Amino acid sequence: MSRQKFIDRKREMEFLERAYKSERAEFLVIYGRRRIGKTELLLHFARDKPHVYFLATERPYRDNLRELQRLLAEFLEDELFGKVTFEDIDELLMAFAERIGDKRVVLIIDEFPLLVEHHRPVLSLLQKAWDLKLSRTKIMLVLCGSSVSAMESEVLAYRSPLYGRRTGQWQLTEIPFFHIGEFLPDYTIDDLIKTWGIVGGIPAYLLQFDPKKTFDENVVENVLSKGAFLYEEAEFLLREELREPANYFAILQAIASGRSRFGEIVSSTGLDKSLVSKYLSVLQRLRIVEREVPVTATIKEARKRGLYSISDNYFAFWFRYVLPNKGYLEAGLAEEVWERSKGDFNTYMGSVFEKLIGNQEVFLRLTGFRFTKLGRWWHKSEEIDLVALNEREKKALFVEAKWKEPSEREARGVLRDSERKAGLVGLEDWKKSYGLVAKKVEGKEGLREEGFLVWDLADFERLISSKGEV
Structure with a gap:
């Protein structure tokens, strides 16, 4: 679906605008799960400002470096800058900073973890460029990434060469429930809540729902039908973000089937306790899973009485209705599966509604x-x-x-x-x-x-x- 919308993100825009108006060198880290709307936010922010937007890709580091150089040369309107040989990103960025002088320029490096993956020295080289040159200019450098674990461990963590350089960071989360009606303006409040129960506040997922089609039609065609964007999105995200997706799948399946206590999850998966604890911590950091304790629990009680649930609505729906029915769905029986699931879906919506009110x-x-x-x-x-x-x-x-x-x-x-x-x-x-x-x-x-x-x-x-x- 080609519909494009920029909705809400008021607080995020205020954060970026405040940094832009500071008139000092800014080094911002923007991150969040895939499809959350990071790129749209940054492009919307930069649209009326002098800026360079560079998207790192899976190609080799040197190819990425040459593409970044081309974009910088295009911004400078200087063909010669594009022909100079730069050995590494630190030389390129320092040369660019020299050329822009005291001008306010926004430089966005999107999917930064891909650069690190192909050339780990990028972290130290960027630190060098910032310390020696960029921090003394008025540049606004923005590093953006979809791999939450990589951004937190490689960019934000204490052991990272970039630690202490950033002037601000923001983890992008879902848009508030009150704004999802802007994606589906003709939907009733009942259907909006049910839609939220399936895709949450992820802009890219909401855009998959056609506002001209009914709720049931959208579920069948855009979530349960083989080939649809949301049909295999959960598997794609887990494989992209995690090194041992099979173990995470087992844990999420256990939670989705009603195993909410730590011991129950261990028994269901057959995994070692220490591994389950580690995997659950990762899923919590990614905001896919949450651990809840009674609101009045003391610190001592909280250690023993926690219950785990899938907090991400899309993952909760996918593991409850897509994965268990894969055989039927692969055979093209999406409508039949959804018709058969409606009774249970009403039960599922009970927990969704409670979660919504608990926001x-x-x-x-x-x-x-x-x-x-x-x-x-x-x-x-x-x-x-x-x-x-x-x-x-x-x-x-x-x-x-x-x-x-x-x-x-x-x-x-x-x-x-x-x-x-x-x-x-x-x-x-x-x-x-x-x-x-x-x-x-x-x-x-x-x-x-x-x-x-x-x-x-x-x-x-x-x-x-x-x-x-x-």
């Missing part, structure tokens, strides 16, 4: 409750979907999130049960409130008059129309 920005915008801690609570067989704590004012809000349309009687039952479960949490001298978020709540106003806090998708509509602003 700190969404929770704050929806409820208006100022919290210092927000998360789930559980103990033995008892669980509360969300507990928001304001530790300074000793206030607590207990919220249940239900992907259903309860009657007034059912809603009241849920809220009364929240009162009971809140007593198990403790917090005896705290002021407590109780809330419910559902698709549609019958008798919502009456429940509110009784002192309960109730929200449904109509309230989400209001937030969507204002992009979450209050």
Whole structure:
């Protein structure tokens, strides 16, 4: 699909603009998983500024160096600069810095890890160029990369030659939920939440959904159909980012099938405990997996009571509906698989909806409750979907999130049960409130008059129309 959109990224743009206006040498590191929109962000930022954009590729280092030199010569409008022989990137960049003098120029090196992969001395050479020349100019150097592990270990880590040189860094994450309606303007709030449950806030994935097609059509054609962009994207990303993808696959399959405790994951995969611990740490750093502890847990309790889940919606959906059905999907039975999966998908959306409400920005915008801690609570067989704590004012809000349309009687039952479960949490001298978020709540106003806090998708509509602003 060729649609192009630049949506949101207000905070990221402010960060870049602030650095640009500093009038000093800037060395920024921008990174984030593939498809998150890094290149679009940087090109959008640089579009009205003197800039050079260079994309490193899989070709040999010397070929990349010559391409960078060509682009720099083109920017300088100097054919002779393009014909000079430079032995390495430090010489090239220092010569370029000499030519631009005190002009403000943005130099973007995209997919920087590829340069490092083909020529490890690049790190030390870039350090040399920065220390000797670039740091004394007004250049704005931006290193960008999609390999999160490589950017963190090779560029940002203490042992990196570039450590201490950067003047700022930003890890790009998904766009906020409130903005995904701009990709699919005719979708209902119900369909937007379901879409978010499948692709999250990844711009490139949202662009795969055709706004002229129904939600079901998009799922079948753009996720479940062999050959579609999102059909094998999970496998591609894991193989690109990780050295032992088979072991990571096993761990993600275990979590997707309901094994949430560390011991359960070890038993399911058959891998050594130390390896599982290492792999889970990597998946957490990549924001594919998260470890959650009860919101009221002490540090000691947190070590023992953590539960793992797939936090990335695309991976969660893929491991639940694509991978287990690969045989049928390969045979072209995408529609049949989706029809058969709809009942379970509604169950899946229950956890998705809870996750959406548990997003700190969404929770704050929806409820208006100022919290210092927000998360789930559980103990033995008892669980509360969300507990928001304001530790300074000793206030607590207990919220249940239900992907259903309860009657007034059912809603009241849920809220009364929240009162009971809140007593198990403790917090005896705290002021407590109780809330419910559902698709549609019958008798919502009456429940509110009784002192309960109730929200449904109509309230989400209001937030969507204002992009979450209050």
